[in-house]
Amino acid sequence: MTGPAGPPSRPEPPSAPRRGPTPRTDWAGLRADLRDAVPDATAALVITAVIFVVLYARIDAGSSPTLQVMPFLADADRYWMYWLCQAFGWSALLWAWVTVMLGLLRSSARPRWMPVGHARVERWHRTTSLTTIALMFAHAFMFFAELVRENEDGLGWGALLLSAFVDVFVPGGYSSGTGRVAILIGLIALYLSIPLGLAYYFRFRSGSRLWRALHRFIIVVYALSVWHTLLYGTNVWFDGWFRTVVWLLQLPVAALFLIRLLTPARPSERLRLRDPEARPRPLVAAARLGGRIAVAVCTVVLLGVVITGHDGGRTPGAETGELLVGPREVWMGLALLLTVIAVVVGVVRRDGRAAPAATDG
Structure with a gap:
């Protein structure tokens, strides 16, 4: 004697295409x-x-x-x-x-x-x-x-x-x-x-x-x-305009680096010290704040080098100091x-x- 009949069978939905394993290297x-x-x-x-x-x-x-x-x-x-x-x-x-x-x-x-x-x-x-x-x-x-x-x-x-x-x-x-x-x-x-x-x-x-x-x-x-x-x-052996140009090109790098630290593309990397809910851990917050201050100081130093033209380079006709x-x-x-x-x-x-x-x- 057979038991009660089960629910009518339904056709199985088409299976999604199987994806291979995640590649280890792109x-x-x-x-x-x-x-x-x-x-x-x-x-x-x-x-x-x-x-x-x-x-x-x-x-x-x-x-x-x-x-x-x-x-x-x-x-x-x-x-x-x-x-x-x-x-x-x-x-x-x-x-x-x-x-x-x-x-x-x-x-x-x-x-x-x-x-x-x-x-x-x-x-x-x-x-x-x-x-x-x-x-x-x-x-x-x-x-x-x-x-x-x-x-x-x-x-x-x-x-x-x-x-x-x-x-x-x-x-x-x-x-x-x-x-x-x-x-x-x-x-x-x-x-x-x-x-x-x-x-x-x-x-x-x-x-x-x-x-x-x-x-x-x-x-x-x-x-x-x-x-x-x-x-x-x-x-660039000696102080002069060419060496100054090389230094001058570093100013936009430093400025853009500071902008990147202040306004990163990823919201999770932004420094929100006034928001208790979004405030990062103390060590992370200190590192991010220290990085911003360090880059700002470097930018000022670069600006000073460009303005004065003195960066420790060689001087024509003068004895070269020790490194x-x-x-x-x-x-x-x-x-x-x-x-x-x-x-x-x-x-x-x-x-x-x-x-x-x-x-x-």
Whole structure:
């Protein structure tokens, strides 16, 4: 004997398309940005060629202030790799300035006067970032090629390549003159730019909060790049209008950085000390307030440097003083920076684990 009949069966609704697992790395996005960066990189190469011609002509005419410090570079034909290296360095700094400005503009509240949306600004920021990293590497590689070409010690190919590699690509490997500090700073900027600049494409693995936290340290890379250029760059050996222009270009960066801190695009990053409900934790509030004050002070200092023209650069005809910062201080600063980054990563990961637990509870 059978039991009572159940309800009439209903046809099963069509199932939603199954989604695959979340990708661990955004390789498709990286490939798309690399394709979009081709026009940008082409423009960078054209600018680099123009800078190279200018540097070459100044050396050939004997009017470059670099010759007052390194007169052996007067043979423009012989040292063309060195001048191409310098040209890549200048275009890299220019592109770094552009991409930092775009990044700060993207992460700030959109002003009414901006004719394009945040999405387009972000695409420009990503492509110019990739171009900047490539230019920084080209800058270092051409210096490596110049050291290989010189081979003043008559080394064999193996020893020569190893020696040049250590001098150019190993932090602390270059051990003479101003380059002990300048090249060390430049290499730190290069090696930090790769993980901090490419963190976006690994956000699925690290989480969006972590990659945003890491990417904010890219402003330190830019500061190191400017420091490297003013310390060792061609045509900025002495106080003068060209060096002042380099400083002048930092004013909009500092101003936009302050605007970004005061009016961030993400409401959760705004500092609301008067609103008890939206007030962040005391440590977070103190860090955000301290950052705003520090950037405001730096902006005033930059303005003072531009107005006075005195920034510690060389003075023609005067004895060069000792460097105020040596390799030891640079290494200590790097250790402090890496410690801060490690603390930030730990805090972000801890908060990320605590949020699901609070939701489940």
